[in-house]
Amino acid sequence: MILQTHELTKKYGEFHALNAVSMTVQQGDIYGLVGRNGAGKTTFFKCVMGLAALTGGTLEINGETANLNAARQQMGFMITPSFFPYLNAKENLEYLCRVKGINEIGKVKWLLKIVGLTGVKKPFKAFSLGMKQRLGIAGALLTSPPIVVLDEPVNGLDPQGIIDIREVIKTVHTATGATFLISSHILAELDLVATRFGFIEQGVLLKEISHKELHEQTKKSLVVEVGHVQKAQAVLQSLQIEIASVNNNRLTLNTHLDKSNEIARALVGRGVELYDLHRQETTLEDYFIRLIGGGKHV
Amino acid sequence: MFKLIRGELYRVLHKKSLYMYFGILTLGYVLLAIMRSGGFNNNSVVGDASNLFYLTPALVGGFLFSAIYTDDLNSKNLITLIGYGLRKSNIVIVKMILTAFFVTVFFGLLPLFHSAIYIGFGYTVAASQLAAVYALSVKYLLTTLVYIGISSIVVYGSQRPTFSFVSYILLAFGVIGNLLAMAAHMMNLNISDYLISGITDQINVGMLGDGVPLLPIIEYAAYIIISSTLATIIFNKKEMEF
Numbered sequence: 001m002i003l004q005t006h007e008l009t010k011k012y013g014e015f016h017a018l019n020a021v022s023m024t025v026q027q028g029d030i031y032g033l034v035g036r037n038g039a040g041k042t043t044f045f046k047c048v049m050g051l052a053a054l055t056g057g058t059l060e061i062n063g064e065t066a067n068l069n070a071a072r073q074q075m076g077f078m079i080t081p082s083f084f085p086y087l088n089a090k091e092n093l094e095y096l097c098r099v100k101g102i103n104e105i106g107k108v109k110w111l112l113k114i115v116g117l118t119g120v121k122k123p124f125k126a127f128s129l130g131m132k133q134r135l136g137i138a139g140a141l142l143t144s145p146p147i148v149v150l151d152e153p154v155n156g157l158d159p160q161g162i163i164d165i166r167e168v169i170k171t172v173h174t175a176t177g178a179t180f181l182i183s184s185h186i187l188a189e190l191d192l193v194a195t196r197f198g199f200i201e202q203g204v205l206l207k208e209i210s211h212k213e214l215h216e217q218t219k220k221s222l223v224v225e226v227g228h229v230q231k232a233q234a235v236l237q238s239l240q241i242e243i244a245s246v247n248n249n250r251l252t253l254n255t256h257l258d259k260s261n262e263i264a265r266a267l268v269g270r271g272v273e274l275y276d277l278h279r280q281e282t283t284l285e286d287y288f289i290r291l292i293g294g295g296k297h298v
Numbered sequence: 299m300f301k302l303i304r305g306e307l308y309r310v311l312h313k314k315s316l317y318m319y320f321g322i323l324t325l326g327y328v329l330l331a332i333m334r335s336g337g338f339n340n341n342s343v344v345g346d347a348s349n350l351f352y353l354t355p356a357l358v359g360g361f362l363f364s365a366i367y368t369d370d371l372n373s374k375n376l377i378t379l380i381g382y383g384l385r386k387s388n389i390v391i392v393k394m395i396l397t398a399f400f401v402t403v404f405f406g407l408l409p410l411f412h413s414a415i416y417i418g419f420g421y422t423v424a425a426s427q428l429a430a431v432y433a434l435s436v437k438y439l440l441t442t443l444v445y446i447g448i449s450s451i452v453v454y455g456s457q458r459p460t461f462s463f464v465s466y467i468l469l470a471f472g473v474i475g476n477l478l479a480m481a482a483h484m485m486n487l488n489i490s491d492y493l494i495s496g497i498t499d500q501i502n503v504g505m506l507g508d509g510v511p512l513l514p515i516i517e518y519a520a521y522i523i524i525s526s527t528l529a530t531i532i533f534n535k536k537e538m539e540f
Contacts, residue, residue, distance in 0.1 A: 049381040051538045072383035079381070082374035084309060091312050098305035100382060139378070 009056035032194030081136035085125035130161035227273030405439035454533035
């Protein structure tokens, strides 16, 4: 693993901002950290980046546990786009190049091209939110780091901005094989890029799950709403269709999802009143809501 | 540490307002000289410098303090530097080195510029007068350096740019020094020799006379060391706010 925490704890007074978080990020992962505002995502990143002292637990970055500052020099991160307002994109990146001792000619040019800021001369203070986020990502990628930490990279962006950032992450992940640790509360977006998820709530890491496992648990189903449940059950059983669950006058089927037409015809043909028949997919958001106990928005 | 110095030099020297600000100051200085040139004579160069240099800790130091320190807070750059694995103590030291560099350049050129204006108006500036103007410039260089050092404690402690800048300005205009002297006076104490203005006065007099005595140098060094140490301790204890 490239990043691991064991029982990581951060307290502010008596408040547990992080409570014994044990997380494992494998090399090459795009790890999506999912949680509501105030769940502890940014605090977790602050601890990983050395911006906040740990109250308890251990942290391992790229095999290093003792000299974490040295390990952090191998990381790229964007917690909030932090740039000088009077410098333009190129100047801000060149400042960071000097601070990090990067002499690679063309690196800044390449990064500006990747994030679509080539030729932008205006100062950072005149940037749109999307441009700021994109420059933040460029800054995080400056040293071609093996681990890139991005806190809410699509927060506040318009749909095109979100697509742009997604493409940048995918492009860099494919080109460099870097490991990404990304937090977001826009779960549908995270679902499109992440290969592994961690769910955090009230400072507690509730679950870690791979994209594949998640989609096995959130697979599609067919919901059939009828007037007479027992009659409908008999029809479906005669068609050898397994009923996953029955709730009032709703039947849920996890198989034969592509046979909705035949099912509808059979039910109606045998006198069952069919009120509704639709496909349903549990989203990442549904999964998360279920995980944290339901009823709360991300 | 050297990498950070390189980066910071690049940043400050790419700040366009640096050139605009010093351009305006230069122009203002020249205009002031034109307005006051009626009172110029071959002996007034030192007294005139004394009157004008008094404002430099506020006017010049204030800008440099803002460029070197509070810009970091406004842009949240300290988060970037610490996240890059830089030690906080190194950041404190680099900032002091940068401050020393910029104030040395400014206060090194100021006496030459001041004297050049006099020469431009057709007056002569003797070597002894230039030395006196330089001694004065060194006094304000040292003052500015300590004021910035003390204010850096506020920067790292509060992490608020405006509050930090106001603290610096209050120091630079002598408000805090005067308040301390008044408080000490009410307790029948005289601390004026131990305030930075008193210490730099002693250094200035020493430079023009028989040499600078050791005590004010030690006191001055104590100011720098204590303020830098306090800044480092506070910075290490303080969590980054964002």
